[in-house]
Amino acid sequence: xxxxxxxxxxxxxxxxxxxxxxxxxxxxxxxxxxxxxxxxxxxxxxxxxxxxxxxxxxxxxxxxxxxxxxxxxxxxxxxxxxxxxxxxxxxxxxxxxxxxxxxxxxxxxxxxxxxxxxxxxxxxxxxxxxxxxxxxxxxxxxxxxxxxxxxxxxxxxxxxxxxxxxxxxxxxxxxxxxxxxxxxxxxxxxxxxxxxxxxxxxxxxxxxxxxxxxxxxxxxxxxxxxxxxxxxxxxxxxxxxxxxxxxxxxxxxxxxxxxxxxxxxxxxxxxxxxxxxxxxxxxxxxxxxxxxxxxxxxxxxxxxxxxxxxxxxxxxxxxxxxxxxxxxxxxxxxxxxxxxxxxxxxxxxxxxxxxxxxxxxxxxxxxxxxxxxxxxxxxxxxxxxxxxxxxxxxxxxxxxxxxxxxxxxxxxxxxxxxxxxxxxxxxxx
Amino acid sequence: xxxxxxxxxxxxxxxxxxxxxxxxxxxxxxxxxxxxxxxxxxxxxxxxxxxxxxxxxxxxxxxxxxxxxxxxxxxxxxxxxxxxxxxxxxxxxxxxxxxxxxxxxxxxxxxxxxxxxxxxxxxxxxxxxxxxxxxxxxxxxxxxxxxxxxxxxxxxxxxxxxxxxxxxxxxxxxxxxxxxxxxxxxxxxxxxxxxxxxxxxxxxxxxxxxxxxxxxxxxxxxxxxxxxxxxxxxxxxxxxxxxxxxxxxxxxxxxxxxxxxxxxxxxxxxxxxxxxxxxxxxxxxxxxxxxxxxxxxxxxxxxxxxxxxxxxxxxxxxxxx
Numbered sequence: 001x002x003x004x005x006x007x008x009x010x011x012x013x014x015x016x017x018x019x020x021x022x023x024x025x026x027x028x029x030x031x032x033x034x035x036x037x038x039x040x041x042x043x044x045x046x047x048x049x050x051x052x053x054x055x056x057x058x059x060x061x062x063x064x065x066x067x068x069x070x071x072x073x074x075x076x077x078x079x080x081x082x083x084x085x086x087x088x089x090x091x092x093x094x095x096x097x098x099x100x101x102x103x104x105x106x107x108x109x110x111x112x113x114x115x116x117x118x119x120x121x122x123x124x125x126x127x128x129x130x131x132x133x134x135x136x137x138x139x140x141x142x143x144x145x146x147x148x149x150x151x152x153x154x155x156x157x158x159x160x161x162x163x164x165x166x167x168x169x170x171x172x173x174x175x176x177x178x179x180x181x182x183x184x185x186x187x188x189x190x191x192x193x194x195x196x197x198x199x200x201x202x203x204x205x206x207x208x209x210x211x212x213x214x215x216x217x218x219x220x221x222x223x224x225x226x227x228x229x230x231x232x233x234x235x236x237x238x239x240x241x242x243x244x245x246x247x248x249x250x251x252x253x254x255x256x257x258x259x260x261x262x263x264x265x266x267x268x269x270x271x272x273x274x275x276x277x278x279x280x281x282x283x284x285x286x287x288x289x290x291x292x293x294x295x296x297x298x299x300x301x302x303x304x305x306x307x308x309x310x311x312x313x314x315x316x317x318x319x320x321x322x323x324x325x326x327x328x329x330x331x332x333x334x335x336x337x338x339x340x341x342x343x344x345x346x347x348x349x350x351x352x353x354x355x356x357x358x359x360x361x362x363x364x365x366x367x368x369x370x371x372x373x374x375x376x377x378x379x380x381x382x383x384x385x386x387x388x389x390x391x392x393x394x395x396x397x398x399x400x401x402x403x404x405x406x407x408x409x410x411x412x413x414x415x416x417x418x419x420x421x422x423x424x425x426x427x428x429x
Numbered sequence: 430x431x432x433x434x435x436x437x438x439x440x441x442x443x444x445x446x447x448x449x450x451x452x453x454x455x456x457x458x459x460x461x462x463x464x465x466x467x468x469x470x471x472x473x474x475x476x477x478x479x480x481x482x483x484x485x486x487x488x489x490x491x492x493x494x495x496x497x498x499x500x501x502x503x504x505x506x507x508x509x510x511x512x513x514x515x516x517x518x519x520x521x522x523x524x525x526x527x528x529x530x531x532x533x534x535x536x537x538x539x540x541x542x543x544x545x546x547x548x549x550x551x552x553x554x555x556x557x558x559x560x561x562x563x564x565x566x567x568x569x570x571x572x573x574x575x576x577x578x579x580x581x582x583x584x585x586x587x588x589x590x591x592x593x594x595x596x597x598x599x600x601x602x603x604x605x606x607x608x609x610x611x612x613x614x615x616x617x618x619x620x621x622x623x624x625x626x627x628x629x630x631x632x633x634x635x636x637x638x639x640x641x642x643x644x645x646x647x648x649x650x651x652x653x654x655x656x657x658x659x660x661x662x663x664x665x666x667x668x669x670x671x672x673x674x675x676x677x678x679x680x681x682x683x684x685x686x687x688x689x690x691x692x693x694x695x696x697x698x699x700x701x702x703x704x705x706x707x708x709x710x711x712x713x714x715x716x717x718x719x720x721x722x723x724x725x726x727x728x729x730x731x732x733x734x735x736x737x738x739x740x741x742x743x744x745x746x747x748x749x750x
Contacts, residue, residue, distance in 0.1 A: 200635035201449075203549040203572030203611055208636070273550030317528055317558075319548035321571065 002419050003027050003042065009049025009380060011035065013056060013370035014353035024054055026376040029419040034370055045421070047414055049380050056356040056368045057089025057120075057377035057417060061179075061257050062233060063308035063330060065122070066397075068109060069098025074310040074397035076110070079330070080119035082396035084423040086330045087379030087412040088306075089120050090360070090367060095127040096154035102127035102138045104146035111147060119422050120415075121377075123149040123363065125179060128167050132156040137167055141174050149363055152179035152233065155280065161218060168228035177363065180219050181233045182240065183281070187211035192321045194282040198267040204320060207282050213239035220247045223254055231362055232256040234307050236281035237288045241295035248300065255362045256300070258292050259307035260336050261327055265289075265402065275316040275323035276402045279307075296354065297346045303359040306333045310398020328398035331389075335408035338383055342409075376419040385411035434556055442742045444556045444565040447574040448615035456619055460584050462737035467584075467730065469506070479740050480509035483540040487513045488530075489568070490546040495704060496568050496578075499728070500543050503735035509541075527551065528558055535560050541739065542566070549573035549608075564742040572608050578703050579612035581734040583620060585727050586658055589699050593620040599652050599694075600643075601628045601684060602662030602711055603673075605635050609703045610662060618642045628652035629684065632673045649684060653693035661686055661702045664711045677710050687713040691721065699723045 004026040011034065012019050022035035025043070032038055063083060066074035083091055093110065095101035101110070107124045114122040126143030128151045130136040140151055151171050158164050164180075171178045188211040193199040195206025216232060220243060223230040232244060235258055244256045261279060266289050270277040277283060295301040309326025316323050333355070341351040360368030367375045387393055388407045415423035435444040435451075442455070469475055485504045487497050497513060504511040516530060527546075534542070541564045544552045549571030556565040569575040583593075590596055598617055604610045604627050617625045625643045627634060638645050646652040653659060664680065674680050686700065700712075700721045708714045717724060 195636045197637040197640040200637040201611070201641055203570075203574070203608055205549075205572070206636060273553040314526065317526070317554075319527070319546060319551035319554050319571070321548045321550070 002044065004045045004047065004376075004416065004419065004421070005037065005041065005043035006047045006049050006054055006378070006380065009052050009054035011054045011370065012349055012352055014349045015056075015357040015369035016371055018370065019349060024370065024378070026378070026416065026419050029376055031370060031372055031374050031376050033372055047380065051384075052380050052382050052413060054378060054380050055352045056370055057379045057415060058087050058333065058355040059359040059363065059365065059368055060088050060091040060308070060330070060333070061231075061303055061305040061359050061362065062094055062259075063088075063091040063306055064096075064310065064326070065093055066310060067097070067113065068106070073312045073315065076113040076122070077117045078395070078397040079308070079310060080114065080117050080122065082330050084119040084415045084417070085395050085412060087334055087381060087415050088330060089377035089379070089415060089417040090123060090365065091120050092123045092125050092149060092363070094154045095125050095152060096132060096156065100127050100132050101125065101148070102130055102132070102143070104142050107143065107146040107148060120417055123147075125149065126151045128153040128171070128178065129158065129163065134158040134163065137170055140171055140176055144174055144176055148176075150177035150179050150231070152181065155181055155183070157183065157185035161222065164219065165222050165226060168222055168226040168230070172226055172228035177229050177231055179231045179233050182212045182216035182219055182235065184211045184215040187214065190321075192278060192282070192325070193270070194267045194284045196267050196285050198270055202272060209237035209239055209284065209288065212237055212281055213243060216240050216243055220252065220254070223252055227253075230254050234259045234262075234281065234305060235292070235301070236262050236284050238291040241291040241300055245295065245300040255302045257303040257305045257359070258296065258301050260304050260329060260333050261307070261402075262289065262292055263296065263304070263340060264336055269402070273320045274402070275318070275320055276327070276400055276404070278316075278320060278323050278325045279327055280325040293340070293345050297350075302354070302362060304337060304354045305359070306330045308396070310396045311400045312398070316400050326400065327402065328396045328400045330396060331394060332401060332403050332408060334381060334412060335410040338410040339408075376416055378414075378416040379412060380414040381410060381412045383410050385409070387411050434553065437745050441745055442738070443745045445576055445738050445742055446552045446556055446565065446567045448576050448579055448612050448619065451619065453619050453621065456580070456583065456616060459580055459734070459737050459741065460587055462741060463580075463584050463730070463734040466736045467733035469733075476506050476508050478508045480504065480507040480743055483509040483743065484538065485509045485511050485541040485543060485739070486534055486539050487511065487543045487568075488516060488534070488545070489514065490516045490544070490551070491569070493545055493569070495728075496545065499731040500568060500735055503732050503739060506732065507736055507740060509739075527554065531555055531559055535563065539563060541743065543568050545569045547571055564745065566738060566742065569608055572606050572611070574612045575608040576612045577731070577735055577738055578609050579616045580738065581727055581731045582613055582660065582701060582703070583616050584730045584734050585701060585723055586699070588726070588730070589723060590657060593617070593622045596622040596658060597624040597626070597656045598622055598658040598660065599626045599628055599656045600660045600662065601649070601652070601686065603633045603664050603668060604629050604638060604662070605633045606665065606668075607662050611641070613660060614641050614643055626652050626656070630674070633668070649690045650693055653690060656694045657698060659686065659691075659694060659698055659700050661700065661706075661712050663703065663705065664707060681710060685709075685711055685713065686716050688715055688719070691716055701727060704728065
């Protein structure tokens, strides 16, 4: 039995259009009441959230934990602890672990490790094809039964359009969400940067926008043909925003997210050959970023993901093209999201929705909302607290972030998952 | 930031990684210094003691006999001790990382690395991670830069045309994969030529080549009209019969330089090529060996220009040129 009372916080719950100062009571794993304190409620923990924002815990659609298989880069314990400190209460783990999440035993292993760690809820995404090879369907039904929340082929290519069609039909038959990262491997080739002015100048092999938007267009056509529920993961360019907007207007049952770094950085921010800017899909042009921001503001893009990819030092030490792509991004997710709200690109409540209710709805989860009876997944943060990204404050095993050494605004003080305080800022506890 | 990684706080050359960020004055100083060395080739004793006691390692992760040889000669004429390492065939193939290789060689008290590598940015990476007393010279990294080649080309152009202002220069061929072209474009624009044109089919041009300050053209008649300098690029055989180009004969017909196409240019045009040339693929023998060709002068100028750059970067160690 755990009873928590959060007092004096500004409660923002986009799902119930709530933005008011008051208290929130939690009993066991669920929210008991919002704005009013139940008569006779006898909390064993009281959190004073004066000056802070209380909102649903964040739901991250894509975070690599590097376990199993790549534990030199991070592990379930280190990365879920980082997630908890970032206000994340649920996260989706893409299937490109080693072994690949294409068998129930791997899902069980992850569940077991996650339980022992005791941090955010991990939802495994099952492999769409056997060993992510792109040629043979995985045993999706078994994966779903063991707890996979969706299926995807991560960043790996599919052999052809027929496989994608059959995968959609099969996933649809089992009512499984298909997550798709749009990339035509023949067009992106060995590219490592956006095919734009910067790559042209620095002689970096380029990835054209069309590599993404062509694959996306094909995927949308097949989504219509098969009626499969499709989520488009981590788009990066203008044409993708336009195509998703059109498809939604047309009535297609799709959703989409964008990685937080794509909303802040462009090719012009890449310091020459600095591998911390090496991400796939690559940082695009200013125009692309403007479309992504507009797409987020007008609802074309439903959610923002961290696309967290921690790396060991060696992975980022080398000539730019040979370094591994990805940013360690969980811990900068909230500050960077708040910056978009400070810049008046989207409202604060909408910004929170893209991290909470919207991704939860995509996944069919009942979290991401603060109403009596909902899971007590809660994030409390100080929107004005500045903190420096350094060894002392950083928890992920991967320090590969372009923001290393910078000071960002917005800091989580408490994270509550299923009624349990899984994180509190050392200064606050 | 790393745009200036190659300069000291006083604005002197510490490394030589790219033409980017180097002022016209500095480029001109390199050319002037090279000129003072270029007379030496005719002397009985071809050496100066500027880098006596210094150790230079030619670190070639990619094979290149010609570039390595001119660097070796340049270093020898400056009286440095030179060690050649062909890593393409040794350490990294055993799984040793780029950084480990550098650290190991650093421990041998070297003063300069001359680096060639197949990946863009490799020279920057080494310069960022090497000990502060070591200078790094980029002898070609991936498709990014080959700045010493560009400077010897500038030297050759100045020899013949006296000044850069007013010149129209055409670069012909595989710009997309060419580190030489990228460095030449930066140098030509920095030195203030009138026009840089690039001539190639679109398959061999970078997507945003216009942003590099050039005029892009796909036709030799239009592209060579009235130019003072033609720079032909080497076409790698592996581009043929691929998605880049259909065939050698079609490429030569459209973009190969022969005597007929040479007539579009000014009558005193000079023809350059960074070598090694593919006769009959990008250039006809009659042009390569003809009166407008300065290809062999480029090779001899390479030594003086590399001597200039080596001695200038070593000035940050208290060596005066």
